Amino acid sequence: MASTYATVAEFKARFRSDADVAHLTDDAETGIPDDEVIQGVIDMAEGEINSYAARKYLVPMDVTDTAFAAFMRAITLNMAVWYLVGQRNDIVSDAKQKAYDDAVLWLEKLGSGKVEPPVAAAPEATTTRDPQFAYGVGSDAAASNRKFTRASQGGL
Numbered sequence: 606m607a608s609t610y611a612t613v614a615e616f617k618a619r620f621r622s623d624a625d626v627a628h629l630t631d632d633a634e635t636g637i638p639d640d641e642v643i644q645g646v647i648d649m650a651e652g653e654i655n656s657y658a659a660r661k662y663l664v665p666m667d668v669t670d671t672a673f674a675a676f677m678r679a680i681t682l683n684m685a686v687w688y689l690v691g692q693r694n695d696i697v698s699d700a701k702q703k704a705y706d707d708a709v710l711w712l713e714k715l716g717s718g719k720v721e722p723p724v725a726a727a728p729e730a731t732t733t734r735d736p737q738f739a740y741g742v743g744s745d746a747a748a749s750n751r752k753f754t755r756a757s758q759g760g761l
Contacts, residue, residue, distance in 0.1 A: 609665040610651055610674075611681040613643045619682055629689050642689070650684035657712035662722065670723045680708045 617638060620626045626638035633639075654677070655664040668674035687705035690697050697705075714720045 608644070608647050608651065608681075610654065610668060610677040611647055611685065613640050613647065615678060616643050616647060616682055616685060619686065643685075646685040646688040647681065649688050650681045653684060653709075654681060654712060657709075657716040660716035661718055662715075666722055667724070673723050680711065683708050 617623065617626050623638050624636070626643070627636050630639040630642040631637060632642075651665070655666075658664050658666050666677065668677050683701075683704035687697060687701055690701060711720065715722070
């Protein structure tokens with residue numbers, strides 16, 4: 606799966622050296638970071654992000670705003686590092702745990718509508734839409750007459 610919010614290269618850049626990344630990802634003990642393992646934890650992080658965001662927004666989220674893209678990259682990478690360390694049964698540092706917890710807290714707010722992402726373009730105003738379609742696809746005002754009214758129901 607292609608990453609939306611972060612890349613393998615950005616993940617590797619979070620570490621001091623390839624040896625540090627290889628320590629966490631190289632099951633074959635070749636000394637080389639395993640990009641598939643890295644992509645897997647990025648995918649897990651993006652899946653969790655999208656599961657929260659999908660409550661209110663189309664996913665994947667639009668990251669054309671550069672500041673928001675940087676924010677989403679940071680959240681994704683924080684979560685991916687947490688997933689990787691947790692998978693390897695290493696001790697998760699307090700800083701990594703806090704970064705993950707903060708990301709989830711923000712995502713919960715996003716999913717509940719307490720925070721909103723920036724939008725690239727304003728949605729189309731309803732006043733520009735053809736009023737003929739206000740009652741449904743291609744209907745007209747006559748087709749929208751109510752069948753059941755108080756008068757026709759005899760005061761039920």
